[in-house]
Amino acid sequence: MISVGVDIGGTKALAVRLDGTQVVDESLFSIDRTAGTLDAVIRSIESVLEPAVEAIGVGIAGLVRPTDGTLVWGPHVPGTNIDVRSAVSERFNVPVYVDNDANAAAFAEMNIGAATGYANVLFVTLGTGIGGAVVIDGELYRGGGFAGEWGHVQVDRDGLLCDCGKRGCWETRASGPALIRLATDLVTTNQHSSLARILDASEISGETVIAAADAGDETARALVTEVGRSFGQGLAGLVAIFDPELIVIGGGLGSVGESIVGPARRVLTDALHGGRLRVPPAVQVASLGPSAGAVGAALLAVEEA
Ligand SMILES: [Zn+2]
CATH class of the missing domain: 3.30.420.40 (ATPase, nucleotide binding domain)
Known part of the structure; x- marks a missing residue:
């Protein structure tokens, strides 16, 4: 068809x-x-x-x-x-x-992508915000209709204003705009930083900062790692609730891969209760990008x- x-x-x-x-x-x-x-x-x-x-x-x-x-x-x-x-x-x-x-x-990931063959999976999108989907026993779990909107779990009561109108949502710490905000603050307040020599404020996007990090710029890497760690902290909360076999990371920013997912995976492993007595779920980048x-x-x- x-x-x-x-x-x-x-x-x-x-x-x-x-x-x-x-x-x-x-x-x-x-x-x-x-x-x-x-x-x-x-x-x-x-x-x-x-x-x-x-x-x-x-x-x-x-x-x-x-x-x-x-x-x-x-x-x-x-x-x-x-x-x-x-x-x-x-x-x-x-x-x-x-x-x-x-x-x-x-x-898509369940049928022809990274989650093929798994029954219990969380899919987490990382882009302009953080969204998600829950797969339980091979089926999408919808709750009352809107399950998986964990980008708006409040992680800081006095945190930044979120696009949803609330404060301190997870996605204010760990999404494309969070990375852009950190990078913009850095290049405007510290014009001698190595990132300011590569990018001016108008060129900053999630993709350009990650590209700078991947090309070896240490200041860019520190910002990407910071966002990746905040992302991993939230994932640890999701694992405490769902204990999935697999977490698939998608979305425009998640699809770029290890620069953000690597730090997230390390934080997730450290943050899980039960420590080394349990195996953390695999965290993979969406294979369909x-x-x-x-x-x-x-x-x-x-x-x-
Ligand atoms: Zn929100």
Whole structure:
């Protein structure tokens, strides 16, 4: 079956067209927030559409009700209570499935990615924020509908203001914007730092700071390690609750791999109660990379269709 999947994040939209489980076309672009979430969804789909498409899946970074395909709200995406499924199915006239982006990515990793063959898995997305999905006994666990939103677990009551409106959420310490904030503070307050010689403030992004760290800049590496450690601290909390066999890390920043995941894994191992008497779960980078969400949305739509 030919299907289309799109993944709408806080800053980027990714669309894929699949033939079966193979990606045959792909398109990535920046989101125009003023045009709204539905505009991003429709433009993404059109960028990879062809007449043979029989199902469309949409993953969105926010609280999504898959039962009626509504985006209720998301801290990083514009709009509330948008009936995405009706709007997209009326426009393209094929079955449409809408879900949270992390659920979609987890579904892809379970079926054709790093989590194949595992029954109890946590999928954690690291990008503009932190999202997640819970797999129990091989099935996505949804709770009342919105399970896995652990980026908004408060880790510091007096911490920084989060995009969700609360303070001190985990994602304020361990996400792309957290890394950008640390790097911007450093290069603006210490112009003699080695990072300030590589990047000026306007060039700072999660990707450029990680690239500087990977190229050997020690100040960049210290910042990436700091964010990775905060990320690992949160993972330890999740392991205390779920004790998964495997944790898969996805999202735009998580997909870059070991620079952030390495420090997180070390903190996780140290922070687990029971110490050396237990084996910490494996922590792996998503094997489908940043396209996991879009691929999973398409696979979910095919399954539903
Ligand atoms: Zn929050």
